[in-house]
Amino acid sequence: MNDSEQQSPRSFLWDNFFQRDPEKDILTLLRGVPMFEGLSRSDLKAIERILHRRKYHAGEYIFREGDPGLGMYIIEKGEVSIVAESRSTEITRLGKGEFFGEMSLFNERPRNASALAFEDTKLFGFFQPDLFGLLETRPRSGVKVVTQLARILAERLYKANTENARLASELSLKDYR
Amino acid sequence: MLTNTKILIVLLLLALAALLALTVYTIGAIVAMFLLAMLFAFVITPAVDWLESHGLHRTLASTLMFLLSLGAFAIVVYFLSPLIYDQVLTLQERVSFGEMRKSIPQLEDELLRNLSFLGVQKLGLTGKIESLVSTLFDNILNIASGLVGLVIFVVMTLISTFFLLKDGRKLKKSLIEIVPNQFFEMSMSILHKIDWSLGAYLRGILMDAFIIGLITTFAMWLLDVPNYILIGLVAAFANLVPYLGPPTAALTASTISVITLSTFAQVPLILITFALIRLLDDSIVQPLTISQSVKLHPLTIIFTILIGAQLFGLFGMLFAVPVAGVVKVIASELYFGLKRYRAVY
Structure with a gap:
C-alpha cells in the first residue's frame, strides 16, 4: 500500500462512524441533474431504483458512434470524453453531475458521437424502457421527468436555431460583399 | 462467407x-x-x-x-x-x-360381414374399445x-x-448488472424487447384460448350437447395446438354426443358450430389477441407437435406450439438486436 492509500486515524474514524449515507449522496447528485428538478424525495428514490450503476476503466467505450441509442448516462465520478469518431475530434469533456445521451431516451436513432471514459469512471444509466416503465407505474414522476427533458431539448433547439440564423445572416453578408 | x-x-x-x-x-x-x-x-x-x-x-x-x-x-x-x-x-x-356397449357388437357383425373376403373371424371390438376408453379415463x-x-x-x-x-424488475436489473460493459446496452435492449414481445404473445394465446373455451361452452350449451363444460375446456386447451387442436375438439364433442345420446343427430350441427367458431377465431379473436409476427410455418408446427408428443406425451403436444412461439420470439429479438448492434451482419 502506498502513502496516498494509507488511511489516517481521522479518516478511519470518519469512514466507520460518521460515514456519509451513500443513498443520500446519490439523491443529492440526482437533484443536481436538470431533468430531475422539482422531484420529491420519494420520486428521486423511485428514479434511483431504476438507474443502472456502471463502472468504466480509463479509455473504455461507454457507447460508440452509430450504435442504436437506448438512453442517457449521469456521471457519478470521473470524466467522460465525447468524441466525433468521423472527425477524430473531442467535442467535449464532462465531469461529475453532468449527463449525456439524453436524446436517446426518446428515439433509438444511431448515436452521433462516441463516449469513452477519460479516467476510471462511475456512471448511472437511465434508459428508455425504464423511463416508459416509470411513466406506467409512477405517471406523475414520469411526466415531471419528461417535461423537464422537453424543456431542455426545446432550449437546445432554440439555441441551435439562433445559431443557424446567425450563421445564415453571416453567409448572406459575405455573399453581398 | x-x-x-x-x-x-x-x-x-x-x-x-x-x-x-x-x-x-x-x-x-x-x-x-x-x-x-x-x-x-x-x-x-x-x-x-x-x-x-x-x-x-x-x-x-x-x-x-x-x-x-x-x-x-x-x-x-x-x-x-x-x-x-x-x-x-x-x-x-x-x-x-x-x-354404446350394445351397438358395438352390431357394428362388429356388420364389419365382419363386409370383410368376410379377408377371412377375418373375430375382431373383439367391444373389449378393445372398452379397455381403450377405460385407460383414457383412468389416466384422467x-x-x-x-x-x-x-x-x-x-x-x-x-x-x-x-x-x-x-x-x-429487480431480478432483471441484477441480470443486466453482470453483463460486461461492452454488451451492456445491447443486452438491455434485447432483454427489454424479449420481455415485451413474450408478455404480449403469452397474454395473447391465453386470452385466445380463454375466449374460445368460453364461446365453445356457450355454443355447446345452446345446442344441448352433453358435457358442454368438459368440451369447452378441451376446446380451450386444444386451441393451443394450431391446425390439429380445433378438429380434435370438434371430434371430442361429436364423440361425446354420439356415445351419450347413441345417435349421430347432433354431429352435423356440432361440426358446423366448430367451423364457425374457427372462423370467428381466425377473423376476429386471434387478430385482436395474438401478434401476427409470432405466426409459425405449418411445417414448423407439425414437427414441433411431433417432437413435443415424443418427448412429453399429451402435455408435450399441447404446449409444444406455445413453447415454439416463445423460442421464436426470443430468437428473432436476439437476432434483430444483434444485427442492430452490428454483432452479426
Missing part, C-alpha cells in the same frame, strides 16, 4: 440449446414450475403495474393481485372441478354400461387424484409467481 463472430454465435446458441435440453430433461418438473410461474407473472404484471400507477406500493400491489388471482382460481376450481369430475364419471359410466382420474404432488407443485409455482411479480 461466415465470419468468426457468426460461427461463435451459432456455436454459443447450439451450446445453449443443448444445455437447455439437458436441464429440461433432468429437472423438467422444476423448469415447468418456473415457466408456469413466469407465465402467470406475465399475465398478472399489467394489473400490478396499474395498481402501482394508482399509488400502491409494489409489494402491496403484488400481494393484492396475487391474492385476487388465487381467490379467482380457487373459486373456479371449487365450482368447476366437481362438475368436470362428475361429467367424466358419467361419460365413463355411459361408455361402459350404456347403449389418476391425474386428478395425484393431489399431493399437484398441491406441492401448485404451492411452489404460486410462491415463485409472487416473487416474480414483486421482484421481477
Whole structure:
C-alpha cells in the first residue's frame, strides 16, 4: 500500500462512524441533474431504483458512434470524453453531475458521437424502457421527468436555431460583399 | 462467407440449446414450475403495474393481485372441478354400461360381414374399445387424484409467481448488472424487447384460448350437447395446438354426443358450430389477441407437435406450439438486436 492509500486515524474514524449515507449522496447528485428538478424525495428514490450503476476503466467505450441509442448516462465520478469518431475530434469533456445521451431516451436513432471514459469512471444509466416503465407505474414522476427533458431539448433547439440564423445572416453578408 | 463472430454465435446458441435440453430433461418438473410461474407473472404484471400507477406500493400491489388471482382460481376450481369430475364419471359410466356397449357388437357383425373376403373371424371390438376408453379415463382420474404432488407443485409455482411479480424488475436489473460493459446496452435492449414481445404473445394465446373455451361452452350449451363444460375446456386447451387442436375438439364433442345420446343427430350441427367458431377465431379473436409476427410455418408446427408428443406425451403436444412461439420470439429479438448492434451482419 502506498502513502496516498494509507488511511489516517481521522479518516478511519470518519469512514466507520460518521460515514456519509451513500443513498443520500446519490439523491443529492440526482437533484443536481436538470431533468430531475422539482422531484420529491420519494420520486428521486423511485428514479434511483431504476438507474443502472456502471463502472468504466480509463479509455473504455461507454457507447460508440452509430450504435442504436437506448438512453442517457449521469456521471457519478470521473470524466467522460465525447468524441466525433468521423472527425477524430473531442467535442467535449464532462465531469461529475453532468449527463449525456439524453436524446436517446426518446428515439433509438444511431448515436452521433462516441463516449469513452477519460479516467476510471462511475456512471448511472437511465434508459428508455425504464423511463416508459416509470411513466406506467409512477405517471406523475414520469411526466415531471419528461417535461423537464422537453424543456431542455426545446432550449437546445432554440439555441441551435439562433445559431443557424446567425450563421445564415453571416453567409448572406459575405455573399453581398 | 461466415465470419468468426457468426460461427461463435451459432456455436454459443447450439451450446445453449443443448444445455437447455439437458436441464429440461433432468429437472423438467422444476423448469415447468418456473415457466408456469413466469407465465402467470406475465399475465398478472399489467394489473400490478396499474395498481402501482394508482399509488400502491409494489409489494402491496403484488400481494393484492396475487391474492385476487388465487381467490379467482380457487373459486373456479371449487365450482368447476366437481362438475368436470362428475361429467367424466358419467361419460365413463355411459361408455361402459350404456347403449354404446350394445351397438358395438352390431357394428362388429356388420364389419365382419363386409370383410368376410379377408377371412377375418373375430375382431373383439367391444373389449378393445372398452379397455381403450377405460385407460383414457383412468389416466384422467389418476391425474386428478395425484393431489399431493399437484398441491406441492401448485404451492411452489404460486410462491415463485409472487416473487416474480414483486421482484421481477429487480431480478432483471441484477441480470443486466453482470453483463460486461461492452454488451451492456445491447443486452438491455434485447432483454427489454424479449420481455415485451413474450408478455404480449403469452397474454395473447391465453386470452385466445380463454375466449374460445368460453364461446365453445356457450355454443355447446345452446345446442344441448352433453358435457358442454368438459368440451369447452378441451376446446380451450386444444386451441393451443394450431391446425390439429380445433378438429380434435370438434371430434371430442361429436364423440361425446354420439356415445351419450347413441345417435349421430347432433354431429352435423356440432361440426358446423366448430367451423364457425374457427372462423370467428381466425377473423376476429386471434387478430385482436395474438401478434401476427409470432405466426409459425405449418411445417414448423407439425414437427414441433411431433417432437413435443415424443418427448412429453399429451402435455408435450399441447404446449409444444406455445413453447415454439416463445423460442421464436426470443430468437428473432436476439437476432434483430444483434444485427442492430452490428454483432452479426
